[in-house]
Amino acid sequence: MLCDVCKCNDATVFLTQILEGKMQKVNLCDSCSKEKGVQDPTGFALADLLLGIGAAEEIEKGTPTQKCGVCGFTQADFKKTGRLGCSACYITFSEGLGSLLKAMHKGTEHVGKLPQRAHREIELSDRMRTLNADLQKAVEEENYESAASLRDQIKQLEANLAIKP
Amino acid sequence: MKFANVIAAGGEWLRGEGPHHQIVISSRVRLARNLRHRAFPGWAKKVERTQVLELIKPRVEELPEMQDSFSEMLQDLSALEKQVLVERHLISREHAAKSVGSAVIMNRRQTLSIMVNEEDHLRMQSIRSGLQLKSAFKLVDKIDSTLENKLDFAYDPKLGYLTACPTNVGTGMRASAMLHLPGLVLSEMINQVIQAVNKIGLAVRGLYGEGTEAMGNLFQISNQTTLGEKEEEIVSRLSKVIETIIEKEHDARQMLIQKKSNTLWDQIGRAYGVLTFAHAMTSKEALNLLSIIKLGVDLGAFPEDRRLPIDELFIDTQPAHLQKSSHQKLNAEERDELRAQIIRDRLRVFPRPDISKVARESGNGSTAEPPTNE
Numbered sequence: 054m055l056c057d058v059c060k061c062n063d064a065t066v067f068l069t070q071i072l073e074g075k076m077q078k079v080n081l082c083d084s085c086s087k088e089k090g091v092q093d094p095t096g097f098a099l100a101d102l103l104l105g106i107g108a109a110e111e112i113e114k115g116t117p118t119q120k121c122g123v124c125g126f127t128q129a130d131f132k133k134t135g136r137l138g139c140s141a142c143y144i145t146f147s148e149g150l151g152s153l154l155k156a157m158h159k160g161t162e163h164v165g166k167l168p169q170r171a172h173r174e175i176e177l178s179d180r181m182r183t184l185n186a187d188l189q190k191a192v193e194e195e196n197y198e199s200a201a202s203l204r205d206q207i208k209q210l211e212a213n214l215a216i217k218p
Numbered sequence: 219m220k221f222a223n224v225i226a227a228g229g230e231w232l233r234g235e236g237p238h239h240q241i242v243i244s245s246r247v248r249l250a251r252n253l254r255h256r257a258f259p260g261w262a263k264k265v266e267r268t269q270v271l272e273l274i275k276p277r278v279e280e281l282p283e284m285q286d287s288f289s290e291m292l293q294d295l296s297a298l299e300k301q302v303l304v305e306r307h308l309i310s311r312e313h314a315a316k317s318v319g320s321a322v323i324m325n326r327r328q329t330l331s332i333m334v335n336e337e338d339h340l341r342m343q344s345i346r347s348g349l350q351l352k353s354a355f356k357l358v359d360k361i362d363s364t365l366e367n368k369l370d371f372a373y374d375p376k377l378g379y380l381t382a383c384p385t386n387v388g389t390g391m392r393a394s395a396m397l398h399l400p401g402l403v404l405s406e407m408i409n410q411v412i413q414a415v416n417k418i419g420l421a422v423r424g425l426y427g428e429g430t431e432a433m434g435n436l437f438q439i440s441n442q443t444t445l446g447e448k449e450e451e452i453v454s455r456l457s458k459v460i461e462t463i464i465e466k467e468h469d470a471r472q473m474l475i476q477k478k479s480n481t482l483w484d485q486i487g488r489a490y491g492v493l494t495f496a497h498a499m500t501s502k503e504a505l506n507l508l509s510i511i512k513l514g515v516d517l518g519a520f521p522e523d524r525r526l527p528i529d530e531l532f533i534d535t536q537p538a539h540l541q542k543s544s545h546q547k548l549n550a551e552e553r554d555e556l557r558a559q560i561i562r563d564r565l566r567v568f569p570r571p572d573i574s575k576v577a578r579e580s581g582n583g584s585t586a587e588p589p590t591n592e
Contacts, residue, residue, distance in 0.1 A: 059385050060383065061383055061385055084416070084421060084442075123255050124257045124261060126261060130261075135383065136260050136261070137258065137382055139255060139256060139372075140258075140374075140380040143377060143387070144374075154377075154387065157384060157385055157445075158387075158388065158443040158445035158446050159443045159446040161446065162377075162445070163375075163378025164448050165378060165391075165447070165449045166362075166378075166448075167373060167375070167378065168371050168373055169367065170366070171375065
């Protein structure tokens with residue numbers, strides 16, 4: 054059985070709690086249990102807190118029929134393997150993944166390297182935003198000469214954005 | 219390059235010439251990348267895996283760094299050859315289990331190895347001798363930047379690089395160093411160090427990564443998380459922690475020399491005796507005893523020029539290397555016999571441990587390099 058947190062290692066710590074007559078289970082590997090400080094059974098409430106409330110349940114409930122439109126991967130497949138089907142699965146299953154990533158990592162947003170292409174796309178869309186704002190301002194000021202030039206630049210930029218490198 | 223040449227050449231990191239090489243055996247940085255909208259290898263059908271391989275492999279082979287490289291489909295390598303690559307840390311144990319649709323490409327110096335269709339479409343790894351995490355990262359980062367112009371990598375502006383396992387998402391980077399820490403183990407301080415390292419979000423593992431036992435006093439330390447921190451920050455944080463561990467290891471060795479010298483000389487003497495005279499030895503026992511001899515070289519109990527033969531034995535006595543060199547498949551009993559024989563042969567020219575050489579060094583402070591004798 055795989056660890057509910059990292060989905061990579063075999064679970065060696067099994068926590069069970071009965072709440073309002075309902076059984077809750079969390080399975081953790083050695084390193085995740087240490088990291089979450091849940092080796093002490095009295096700290097179980099803490100475990101729930103750290104893993105996101107009812108982490109085990111969340112994975113369980115999801116929508117088992119939900120399927121990735123690109124690769125056909127399902128929530129049940131993820132539960133079984135701990136791996137996703139393709140890059141689009143991150144969007145398909147984003148809801149359930151959110152709390153998982155939060156428990157796993159230092160932050161929730163990437164701050165490191167991105168492909169050059171991503172930089173270009175971000176730069177272009179920033180430039181587009183500026184141009185549109187300038188255009189609006191020019192129109193408001195009835196500066197039609199400048200507005201025409203800005204409109205041309207926007208058209209050119211749109212064409213560039215359409216051509217994916 | 220042929221496989222036989224790979225074996226004969228030995229990797230750059232095996233020669234142990236990098237900074238802090240007495241304690242840091244090697245530094246590795248790997249990046250995981252995937253192609254957009256293509257099923258990850260674990261979910262892809264054989265046909266899809268092969269398509270991805272055909273897209274990626276030529277792009278990797280044409281890299282300037284990969285001239286005169288070794289490039290092989292996994293199904294064309296024997297189980298033994300794959301195991302040799304695992305023992306040199308050039309492919310993962312997981313990758314060794316792969317066959318059709320997976321490949322490995324590595325450069326001649328064996329500083330760069332690229333796995334295609336491991337858990338992710340691309341696993342690019344740079345491995346250097348000693349503590350060189352920054353330069354290892356630089357090398358693999360450069361490869362990544364070249365490849366991203368030719369391949370459509372899956373990324374998300376918020377989540378970064380998308381990987382098969384959510385534990386790798388973001389930077390897709392795992393930086394790790396292999397440390398030799400006999401001083402901390404003998405002085406029983408290792409658990410304290412491991413706990414402290416775990417507490418700051420770094421992982422400590424055994425010789426062959428996840429779920430493997432720590433043998434030969436060898437420990438791998440790596441980053442645990444990949445999201446929410448820049449690559450350079452991860453690398454520099456890890457490097458700093460490792461530098462602290464190096465200091466602790468030096469301190470532990472000094473403490474042993476000053477306060478527990480008899481235990482230390484006893485360990486070194488026993489290791490020397492058993493290695494010199496044993497006729498059957500498991501790889502675990504060999505690693506544990508060689509580790510003590512290596513410590514002896516570090517401390518000056520053996521001449522410095524004996525360092526390389528000992529370092530080489532660490533790799534040469536591993537099961538697959540042993541069988542490869544004897545050109546036949548051996549059962550466990552035969553391997554233990556051959557291993558003992560190889561070690562006896564190489565130690566025949568080894569002088570006895572000379573502890574008087576060590577005693578003179580004890581006052582030189584904790585970070586002193588051991589003497590280069592003769």
